[in-house]
Structure formats: C-alpha cells, structure tokens
Amino acid sequence: MRRGASFEGWLRNRGLPADIAEKWAGHAVWASGYAAGRWGKLLVEATSAELQAMADSGLVDWQEAAPAVAAWFDWLRPPSAEAPNPVTVVRHPSTAPRLRLLQSNS
Numbered sequence: 001m002r003r004g005a006s007f008e009g010w011l012r013n014r015g016l017p018a019d020i021a022e023k024w025a026g027h028a029v030w031a032s033g034y035a036a037g038r039w040g041k042l043l044v045e046a047t048s049a050e051l052q053a054m055a056d057s058g059l060v061d062w063q064e065a066a067p068a069v070a071a072w073f074d075w076l077r078p079p080s081a082e083a084p085n086p087v088t089v090v091r092h093p094s095t096a097p098r099l100r101l102l103q104s105n106s
Contacts (some may be wrong), residue, residue, distance in 0.1 A: 002009055002023050003025075003029045004026065004028060005025070006026030006071060007029075007071075007075055008022055008024070009021075009023045009083050010025075010075050011024055011025065011071060023064075023068070023104075024067065024068035024071060025028035025068070026068075027060075027062065027064065027065040027068035027069065028065075028071070028072035030060065030065075030068055030069045031065060031068075031072070033045055034054060034059070034060070034070070035050070035054075038050075038054075040054050043069070043072060043076075044072075044076045046079065047050055048090060051069075051087060051090045052090050055072065062090070066087055066090065070087040072083050073085045073087060
C-alpha cells in the first residue's frame with residue numbers, strides 16, 4: 001500500500017481528479033516526514049512559525065504543497081475543531097525553491 005493512500009482516497013471522494021489527489025498525497029506525506037524529522041512532531045502539531053520556516057527553507061515548492069498540506073490538516077482534524085488551519089497564515093516565500101518535490105515510486 002502506498003503511503004498517503006487513505007488521504008488520496010479522501011481527496012478523490014471530495015471530487016479531486018486522481019492525478020491531483022495522488023500529487024497532493026505525495027506533498028502531504030513529504031511535509032509530514034519533514035515535520036517529524038525536523039521538529040519531532042506530527043505535521044498537525046506544527047505551529048504557523050514552523051510551517052513558515054518550512055516554506056522559507058526552499059526545500060519544497062510551497063505554492064504547490066500548501067493546498068495539499070491544508071487539506072491534510074482538514075483530513076486529520078475532527079470536523080468539530082474550531083481552530084483555524086495554520087497553513088492559511090503562511091505567506092509564500094519570496095525565494096524560489098531549491099528542490100521541487102518529485103513523484104516517487106513508494
């Protein structure tokens with residue numbers, strides 16, 4: 001089973017085309033791994049400042065990844081959660097990313 005498959009299915013059930021859902025799942029899995037490795041926490045536990053640091057790092061094209069990460073937050077949080085999605089307060093970095101996320105075979 002591919003990592004992020006449940007999230008990808010959730011996205012497809014909400015009407016995203018299969019290719020976009022697959023790409024977003026890859027972005028969200030990568031960002032989750034980054035948060036775990038960098039801060040030792042789940043992505044949904046990351047603060048707005050930490051998400052901003054991820055965007056500013058240039059390691060990810062935040063313009064492409066942010067919608068996927070925002071959806072990941074919505075997928076993981078209970079529907080009754082009133083807290084705003086911290087991804088919505090992250091500004092797009094002014095510098096171009098050094099590395100773009102690529103499709104993987106995992």
